[in-house]
């Protein structure tokens with residue numbers, strides 16, 4: 609039976625530590641969120657982020673733009689937030705509606721305020737092995753592994769998925785932590801065989817029951833990033849009940865990676881506030 613990696617509890621502990629650090633800092637960090645359209649899932653996530661801000665003492669402003677907003681409108685809004693000296697972090701909730709050019713919007717975010725770590729400059733720092741802001745989900749996963757003292761150096765890590773927000777930065781962070789990293793995607797030959805070699809398996813594919821027991825090596829650590837709806841229930845990518853019998857440790861969904869994502873966003877926002885305060889003094 610696997611150890612359950614409790615992201616909810618770990619995140620609560622980290623948020624409490626962060627609350628104390630912010631209260632003692634004399635700083636007033638502020639996060640701005642931008643949401644385009646009225647997708648209920650996106651609205652729920654943004655609400656969760658604002659709630660976490662409230663918990664730790666980060667001020668937050670929510671910008672809501674209509675579903676038919678143009679790239680220009682979104683970019684102009686981002687630029688206004690770049691100029692607003694009171695804002696430390698800017699998060700543009702993804703996905704954006706199809707008429708909006710996501711790349712141009714992300715490029716418009718000031719890299720100093722890019723607490724999601726999606727800007728090419730921050731991606732570059734991450735891939736060079738010297739991250740400034742690295743995306744919240746992969747960073748939260750590294751925190752969770754560290755919290756449970758799971759060794760990463762030398763481990764064979766296999767990441768399923770190569771998205772900009774999860775798979776790629778996950779692979780970079782694991783590499784920076786000295787794992788031997790394989791990235792799989794929809795064109796991967798013999799996926800099951802690749803996955804079965806993993807000491808640490810991260811699934812960010814977005815398909816329920818995608819990872820079956822047969823794909824997991826005895827004793828592997830299994831990290832489930834997936835958030836999927838199945839028969840009205842929230843499930844990950846991993847067939848949890850079966851895989852927990854072979855894994856040595858596993859994240860549940862809900863209560864695993866998701867809460868760590870939000871805790872990391874709060875930590876990144878405070879760090880941004882600290883660095884911006886430093887820059888003002890210099």
Ligand SMILES: NC(=O)C1=CN([C@@H]2O[C@H](COP(=O)(O)OP(=O)(O)OC[C@H]3O[C@@H](n4cnc5c(N)ncnc54)[C@H](OP(=O)(O)O)[C@@H]3O)[C@@H](O)[C@H]2O)C=CC1
Pocket residue numbers: 745768769770771772773774775792793794795796799812813814815833834835836865866867869
């Ligand atoms: N818990 C959290 O905090 C977060 C959870 N999520 C969830 O994680 C999941 C993944 O998100 P995201 O990375 O944005 O997803 P994307 O849809 O952007 O990427 C999915 C990736 O999976 C790959 N893939 C799809 N089908 C297969 C297959 N049959 N075999 C191998 N690889 C495959 C795709 O390959 P290719 O590139 O070739 O198309 C792609 O790289 C989603 O469920 C999402 O909701 C996302 C962000 C945060």
Ligand SMILES: Nc1nc(=O)c2c([nH]1)NC[C@@H]1CN(c3ccc(C(=O)N[C@@H](CCC(=O)O)C(=O)O)cc3)C=[N+]21
Pocket residue numbers: 653656699700701702703724744745835842861862863864865866867868869870
């Ligand atoms: N710019 C941007 N940054 C993001 O970080 C970002 C994004 N866009 N778009 C969408 C994805 C998704 N994401 C999640 C965050 C928390 C949970 C989370 O806390 N989930 C809870 C369950 C919540 C529920 O009940 O549905 C859990 O897993 O326990 C899930 C998913 C961040 N994302």
Ligand SMILES: [Mg+2]
Pocket residue numbers: 771773
């Ligand atoms: Mg995505």
